[in-house]
Amino acid sequence: MSSPPRISPAAKNSPPLPEPPIARIHIPRRLFSTLEGVFNEELFFLILSVFIGIFSGLAVVCFRLAIDWTHLALLGPLPQTHSWRLFAVPSLAGLVVAALVLHLFPAIRGSGVNQTKAALYIFNGFIPFRTAVGKFICAALAIGSGQSLGPEDPSLQIGAGIASALGRQLEISREKVRLMAPVGAAAGLAAAFNAPISAVLFVIEEVIGRWSAGILGSVVLSAVSSVVIIRWFLGSEPLFRIPVTTFKNPTELLAYAVLGIVGGLASVAFAKSIGYLRPRLKALPRWTQYFQPALAGLLVGLIAFLGAPQIMGAGYDSMDQAMHGQYTWKVLAILALLKIVASTFSFVSGTPGGMFAPTLFIGAMLGGAVGDLERIFFPQLTGSTGTYVLVGMGVLFAGFLRAPMTSVFMVLEVSGNYEIIVPVIVANTFSYLVSRGLQSIPIFDLLTRQDGLILPSLEENREEAILRVEDAMLSVPTTILNAEDYVDANARRIQDSTDSTFLVRMHPSGWSTVSRDQLQRFFQEGKGELTLASVLPPQSLPSLYPDLPLDAALRYVNVYPLVPVVNRADSRHLEGVVSRDSVFTKYGSTPTVAGG
Amino acid sequence: MSWTFPKLVPRSAPLILVILTLAAALAFAGVSHLVSRFTANQQALGRKLYALGLADVGAARYDDAIAAFRAALTCDATNSQYQLSLSRALRDSNDPRRLDEAESYLLALWQRAPQDAAVNLALARVKARRGSIEDATLYYHNAMYGVWNSDADANRNKARIELVQFLLKRGAPHKAESELMALATSLPPEPAAHLEAAQLFDQAQDYANALAQYEEVLRLDPANSSALAGAGQAAYRSGNYATAQRCLEAAVSANPQDADSRQLLATTDLILGANPFQSYISDAERNRRITTAFDQAEKRLAECAQQKGVDLKIPRTITASPLSSLQARWMAAKPDLGRLHSPGETDLPDSTMDVVFQIEKKTRDICGPPQGLDLALYLISQKREAASQ
Numbered sequence: 001m002s003s004p005p006r007i008s009p010a011a012k013n014s015p016p017l018p019e020p021p022i023a024r025i026h027i028p029r030r031l032f033s034t035l036e037g038v039f040n041e042e043l044f045f046l047i048l049s050v051f052i053g054i055f056s057g058l059a060v061v062c063f064r065l066a067i068d069w070t071h072l073a074l075l076g077p078l079p080q081t082h083s084w085r086l087f088a089v090p091s092l093a094g095l096v097v098a099a100l101v102l103h104l105f106p107a108i109r110g111s112g113v114n115q116t117k118a119a120l121y122i123f124n125g126f127i128p129f130r131t132a133v134g135k136f137i138c139a140a141l142a143i144g145s146g147q148s149l150g151p152e153d154p155s156l157q158i159g160a161g162i163a164s165a166l167g168r169q170l171e172i173s174r175e176k177v178r179l180m181a182p183v184g185a186a187a188g189l190a191a192a193f194n195a196p197i198s199a200v201l202f203v204i205e206e207v208i209g210r211w212s213a214g215i216l217g218s219v220v221l222s223a224v225s226s227v228v229i230i231r232w233f234l235g236s237e238p239l240f241r242i243p244v245t246t247f248k249n250p251t252e253l254l255a256y257a258v259l260g261i262v263g264g265l266a267s268v269a270f271a272k273s274i275g276y277l278r279p280r281l282k283a284l285p286r287w288t289q290y291f292q293p294a295l296a297g298l299l300v301g302l303i304a305f306l307g308a309p310q311i312m313g314a315g316y317d318s319m320d321q322a323m324h325g326q327y328t329w330k331v332l333a334i335l336a337l338l339k340i341v342a343s344t345f346s347f348v349s350g351t352p353g354g355m356f357a358p359t360l361f362i363g364a365m366l367g368g369a370v371g372d373l374e375r376i377f378f379p380q381l382t383g384s385t386g387t388y389v390l391v392g393m394g395v396l397f398a399g400f401l402r403a404p405m406t407s408v409f410m411v412l413e414v415s416g417n418y419e420i421i422v423p424v425i426v427a428n429t430f431s432y433l434v435s436r437g438l439q440s441i442p443i444f445d446l447l448t449r450q451d452g453l454i455l456p457s458l459e460e461n462r463e464e465a466i467l468r469v470e471d472a473m474l475s476v477p478t479t480i481l482n483a484e485d486y487v488d489a490n491a492r493r494i495q496d497s498t499d500s501t502f503l504v505r506m507h508p509s510g511w512s513t514v515s516r517d518q519l520q521r522f523f524q525e526g527k528g529e530l531t532l533a534s535v536l537p538p539q540s541l542p543s544l545y546p547d548l549p550l551d552a553a554l555r556y557v558n559v560y561p562l563v564p565v566v567n568r569a570d571s572r573h574l575e576g577v578v579s580r581d582s583v584f585t586k587y588g589s590t591p592t593v594a595g596g
Numbered sequence: 597m598s599w600t601f602p603k604l605v606p607r608s609a610p611l612i613l614v615i616l617t618l619a620a621a622l623a624f625a626g627v628s629h630l631v632s633r634f635t636a637n638q639q640a641l642g643r644k645l646y647a648l649g650l651a652d653v654g655a656a657r658y659d660d661a662i663a664a665f666r667a668a669l670t671c672d673a674t675n676s677q678y679q680l681s682l683s684r685a686l687r688d689s690n691d692p693r694r695l696d697e698a699e700s701y702l703l704a705l706w707q708r709a710p711q712d713a714a715v716n717l718a719l720a721r722v723k724a725r726r727g728s729i730e731d732a733t734l735y736y737h738n739a740m741y742g743v744w745n746s747d748a749d750a751n752r753n754k755a756r757i758e759l760v761q762f763l764l765k766r767g768a769p770h771k772a773e774s775e776l777m778a779l780a781t782s783l784p785p786e787p788a789a790h791l792e793a794a795q796l797f798d799q800a801q802d803y804a805n806a807l808a809q810y811e812e813v814l815r816l817d818p819a820n821s822s823a824l825a826g827a828g829q830a831a832y833r834s835g836n837y838a839t840a841q842r843c844l845e846a847a848v849s850a851n852p853q854d855a856d857s858r859q860l861l862a863t864t865d866l867i868l869g870a871n872p873f874q875s876y877i878s879d880a881e882r883n884r885r886i887t888t889a890f891d892q893a894e895k896r897l898a899e900c901a902q903q904k905g906v907d908l909k910i911p912r913t914i915t916a917s918p919l920s921s922l923q924a925r926w927m928a929a930k931p932d933l934g935r936l937h938s939p940g941e942t943d944l945p946d947s948t949m950d951v952v953f954q955i956e957k958k959t960r961d962i963c964g965p966p967q968g969l970d971l972a973l974y975l976i977s978q979k980r981e982a983a984s985q
Contacts, residue, residue: 044609047613048616051620054620054623054624055620055623058623058624059628061627061631062627062630065630065631065634067632068634068638068670072641077641077645077667077670077671078645078663078664078667079663079666079667157723168802170612179957233627233631234631235673235674237673241697241700241701241704242700243696243697243699279933317666317670321697324694324696324697324700325693325696325697326694326697384696385696386696455740
């Protein structure tokens, strides 16, 4: 069960949050009256999801063009080496971005994933349209000028912003408006990544934070329609040209496990750097925020100027080259390290931009470096550099973003190769476990908490101990009465018992209860020659199954003194009983998992 | 500052969907226009960068060319020509780490157009660079039978010639020979094409077919001195000494500076003058040649023994040298020489020359390649041996 969203006192210091437009949302009546029975709200919402996908896809197409155009205009088409542009452009663009963020678009700092999640859980799905516009402009300028950030998370927020604006205009129910943001987020991310399955999974793992069948259809529809749009305009070329990837010998899994451990450690270093620096930079005087993105740009530019221009921007071209063995393991390791530094400073400076691409970049370089290094010591390893690069991408994704399922599917979707699924799963699992062991809070949760918000997460749900009926179940009572027996026979059976309430087995099925006093009264009223079934009230007692959550028992234990727990295969077979005392005792003895 | 929008949409679901459809169509059209303009600009920039890359390739500046082609591809990611050129530059940059990337580009292109001969040829070259005979042969064949944009026959022959050269380089002359046979049937009636094929046959040690190709060149261009020399050499190596003599004489006559041909001609003259099995010579001449060969064999044996420090006067039961055995055989055959003129001794020329050939072969093994008349006798023995097989 998800924890309810809470706002901590730290929220007082966070940037101004948008006001939820509670007053503008109405339960629609006229909307569905025209063709009632054809356009119910569920169907309408599904159709709307397609439109959200289309609009988000179109926005992401424009966003990608804007980034490319900015890059060409500011940095030129050919790779620069030792040019003044390398540090001048991101620095000056950083100044402009800072001014825009501080004066026009205060809610667009950072990635956008946690803002979308906050919109879902706190602001009734409200994301100001201004945020989407600001994200578009500033992220395009920042990424196009070379800041070490990616376009995926901004695309996610742009999609969510468009969906939110559409939902508000249409005046559908509050619940649906709330769900608009993740539907748009999936569309934006799917378009940015050209990978619908990964986008759907990521939105479920990181934005919605729980598996919900109700929204899955809409999320899938929007993701698919946005991918159709992006492929229509920008072609279906994958992000990378995947080289031949192989996995021949199962013993090589050890090599991938090592990659997972190294990736997990790198993820922790990356996450801790951000977690440490971000609040400290935010706490500096406001005037410094005008210069933070510029200084981050200067740092990125200097790294590029000194010989590593690969770390600028999203870096997909460099990942592609790494995948095809263009760098030695030393260069790959250095690039991974420099990207961690560059992306950390770009991100903590408040520059709008995403963490997806930097995560993939670091993972790719690290994967290639570890793979090449392992092959030096163990030449019998058959995995190509490209295989390790691909697996490395998933490793960082699992360790840093802590989205294990998305990480696996992302690699499969990007590579289109199921042969490497086992190495990917093994390496990602190790990375995830190392990262979770060394950093208890996932990066996006950490960021929202630093902003003073505490939101539910899928990882939190996974960790939460779920109490079940069987945990509070008492053993089968020694005395069970039979409804077909006479009252006086049943009265004789309870003479030796000390219990006050007894279970009664009804015929042909079902259960009931009778108290000692009730049975005594039936006997005194001269009903001793009647069957118990004929004198008991006709309604049957509800029964539970052992695997149900204990919450399900709460509904009955206050009404009935004993609730039977029966076998799912045979409802006449009694597994045990629960009572109010047994349930409350169990809740009282189990520590709750706090969200904050 | 708060941005608010007036609520313009009606509250009827079908009408909303109609409006959304229209809005989507409008947005689609707008983005289409934007994308097409952007794409046009990008393509123009891509063409400039591509031209830059081609110039760099021309100047063998492969790193610059690769950077330019990569940049061109960022402008027009699906352009097959850019991808092909980039992959070629990657392949030709002599950096083995770049072969993977080149192959990846080419495989992507191949998946899109498996019939494209240029892509198959480029892939074949990558495979050839990796030394994979089977893969390279497969892609060369694909290139030969694939679709060429222009001059298909010439390109196919070029691809086959390249495959032959690769096979010869990798030490697979038999595979090269079969490719050459196919090539020979599809050559245009041009001296240069046949000359190249003849030289390849030469390299594959198929001298008979090489000679046929040289003769085809000479049919088309009788004064072609390369073909004359080549034909002479091919005929010489295939044991066709009469033809070799004719061609080599013509080659030396056409190009007196051709020392190789001159030397071969001298050897050929010796062979033709020393061969006792040659047709159309009299018995007397045959006997004279046998006697001369027999005497020459003795000289060769003596020289070789001296070179190796073997005393042929010591009985062969004491020394283990094979030269002593040969000396014994020669001594045993010598008394029979006088009977060469006898009409009943039909086997005597063969048995006598057999001793000569044994001496020439063995001394070659022990003392190195022969010269002059010894070389001629040795080559005659080789020809006899080949004919008897």
